[in-house]
Amino acid sequence: MQPEYQASSRRQGAESTEHSGTIVLDKEHSPIDASSLYSMSPICPAPLCRQFWKAGNHDSGLISKSCSKNGASFLRVHPKFLHSNATSHKWAFGAIAELLDNAVDEVQNGATYVIVDKTVNPKDGTSALLIQDNGGGMDQEAMCRCLSFGFSDKKFESALGKYGNGFKTSSMRLGADVVVFSRCMKNRNLTQSVGLLSFTFLTRAGLDRIVVPMIEYEFMSTTSKWTSICSEQHFVNNLSLLLQWSPFSTEEDLLKQFNDIGDHGTKIIIYNLWLNDEGQMELNFQSDPEDIRISWDAESDKSCLRMSVSDLHLANTLRYSLREYLSILYLQIPENFCIWLRGRIVEYHNIANDLKYPEFILYKPQNGGCEEGSVITSIGFLKEAPLVNIHGFNVYHKNRLILPFWHVTYSFGTRGRGVVGVLEANFIQPTHNKQDFEKTPLFQKLEHRLKQMTWEYWDYHCALIGYSATKRIRAPSQASSESRKKHATAKRKDYDHEIDPEILKQKAGLRVNLPDPESIQNPPATTTTSDLDDQEMVLLLKENKRLHARCLEIEEGKEKYNAKVTLLRKELKDAQREYRRLLVQSGLLENPKKENTIIIL
Numbered sequence: 001m002q003p004e005y006q007a008s009s010r011r012q013g014a015e016s017t018e019h020s021g022t023i024v025l026d027k028e029h030s031p032i033d034a035s036s037l038y039s040m041s042p043i044c045p046a047p048l049c050r051q052f053w054k055a056g057n058h059d060s061g062l063i064s065k066s067c068s069k070n071g072a073s074f075l076r077v078h079p080k081f082l083h084s085n086a087t088s089h090k091w092a093f094g095a096i097a098e099l100l101d102n103a104v105d106e107v108q109n110g111a112t113y114v115i116v117d118k119t120v121n122p123k124d125g126t127s128a129l130l131i132q133d134n135g136g137g138m139d140q141e142a143m144c145r146c147l148s149f150g151f152s153d154k155k156f157e158s159a160l161g162k163y164g165n166g167f168k169t170s171s172m173r174l175g176a177d178v179v180v181f182s183r184c185m186k187n188r189n190l191t192q193s194v195g196l197l198s199f200t201f202l203t204r205a206g207l208d209r210i211v212v213p214m215i216e217y218e219f220m221s222t223t224s225k226w227t228s229i230c231s232e233q234h235f236v237n238n239l240s241l242l243l244q245w246s247p248f249s250t251e252e253d254l255l256k257q258f259n260d261i262g263d264h265g266t267k268i269i270i271y272n273l274w275l276n277d278e279g280q281m282e283l284n285f286q287s288d289p290e291d292i293r294i295s296w297d298a299e300s301d302k303s304c305l306r307m308s309v310s311d312l313h314l315a316n317t318l319r320y321s322l323r324e325y326l327s328i329l330y331l332q333i334p335e336n337f338c339i340w341l342r343g344r345i346v347e348y349h350n351i352a353n354d355l356k357y358p359e360f361i362l363y364k365p366q367n368g369g370c371e372e373g374s375v376i377t378s379i380g381f382l383k384e385a386p387l388v389n390i391h392g393f394n395v396y397h398k399n400r401l402i403l404p405f406w407h408v409t410y411s412f413g414t415r416g417r418g419v420v421g422v423l424e425a426n427f428i429q430p431t432h433n434k435q436d437f438e439k440t441p442l443f444q445k446l447e448h449r450l451k452q453m454t455w456e457y458w459d460y461h462c463a464l465i466g467y468s469a470t471k472r473i474r475a476p477s478q479a480s481s482e483s484r485k486k487h488a489t490a491k492r493k494d495y496d497h498e499i500d501p502e503i504l505k506q507k508a509g510l511r512v513n514l515p516d517p518e519s520i521q522n523p524p525a526t527t528t529t530s531d532l533d534d535q536e537m538v539l540l541l542k543e544n545k546r547l548h549a550r551c552l553e554i555e556e557g558k559e560k561y562n563a564k565v566t567l568l569r570k571e572l573k574d575a576q577r578e579y580r581r582l583l584v585q586s587g588l589l590e591n592p593k594k595e596n597t598i599i600i601l
Helices: 080-086 092-109 140-146 166-174 199-204 232-245 251-258 322-327 441-465 481-492 501-507 517-521 532-586
Strands: 004-006 022-024 113-120 127-133 175-186 189-198 211-220 225-228 265-273 338-341 355-363 375-382 392-397 400-406 419-424
Touching (some): 080 166, 092 166, 140 211, 166 175, 189 199, 189 232
Antiparallel strands (some): 022 211, 175 265, 355 375
């Protein structure tokens, strides 16, 4: 049973706007006049402009309700900054991924899932986006930081978010308005907070600074009731703004959103979702009931029967299918954590497992003569090669995908076709939207080396998928290991270092195929030939011999099985004849020639 809510014992004397429930992001000496902000229609209106890429150019023409003060020494943050700040996300799925990063960061606080789903705005019936996790939640102070700019308390090394800007940019990129519900247990105090960041409210009210209505409650164990922890007047003002501009019309409906959060967790509802230039909702919930798609994708105009293998590959479908994108968003899913997308768990997909003829290259970047760590790059052909015209590297940073299928090479021919790599580059810094890397000298060195890897791999392995080899793979020679190491070092310019391939596989998290015991006892003789065709012929003959032996084994088993079946049939017929003879002898079967009650197989 849910505890009751009590308003009569609200605390008095909250003096500052942060702790009173209304956050004014450019604090003045006097709080904003809230009485003029909730005198409009009780129905939550839509933004003045519904198209995201045009919303920032729209001028409401309304007179500002807040005036500048002479001599005031503070920075004013205009509501239009919410929109211009959100333009850092060119791609809607990148904004959703930013919100999921916050949920993944909550794994250290006990989060085991995050839900991404469609919900409905009860005021107008339009679609809204729901993102909910069962992490530690936020108290009043943490909610203020979440809704402010540049504040972040994520100090642990593995944190994906650290700039204190991701929530604002991502939520405002997806929709004009967002309401946040969070429940938290801190210092044995159970609290819950509701905050509203509304571009619609700010623009329609004609404000020239960002105002964030927020209310907070604390659970009183003595009375088993929730009590507001701000002053009466501020609570009434902020609640009025929330009920007018959020999707919920009553305090009861607003607080019902906590029913499925439990003792801790956070729920985000983004509504008044943006439309594209064609006037369609950018996030498409209708095409697939278990997915969220982007409406502008060319796939919607094509039949799957007419799409090529490349069109249907993950490298292309992730651009418009959120399920495909989330399947590779993290290099490794945290243990006991899952992503629910529209009622079904997102299945983790390791791109490195799709590679055939893989190689593992250890790359040690250097900056100013100092090593910046080491990176194991898995590189190989896609399993669909040579049918797919796809290539590139999937570059992760701290387990998070930054660049999917990044094209480091551009060629009009077939060179490099189907060559794909996977690596985790923690030595370079991603941009704030986590869709690219800062173009530092280290990044440029990495790009140059990955281009070399692509060409080298293609030149030596393209014959394995049907192309004419441009270079031959040399067989082991009598040269000493030291000379081979020197040759490899000179060739790779101190960027790569040779280590045992099996160790590389283990470090890359891939399955290690142990050698056959017979091959260890009887190693092949050293050869000096460099003819790749002869090597392939030997391999084909060995495989043919193995398959032939297997066929003989199957044929022998089949003959034994048929002989056993024939023997059993004969024994069954003999038993049936004996049974009929006994029936005739006992008088139970008078006319055995006409009676056909016994079926003989």
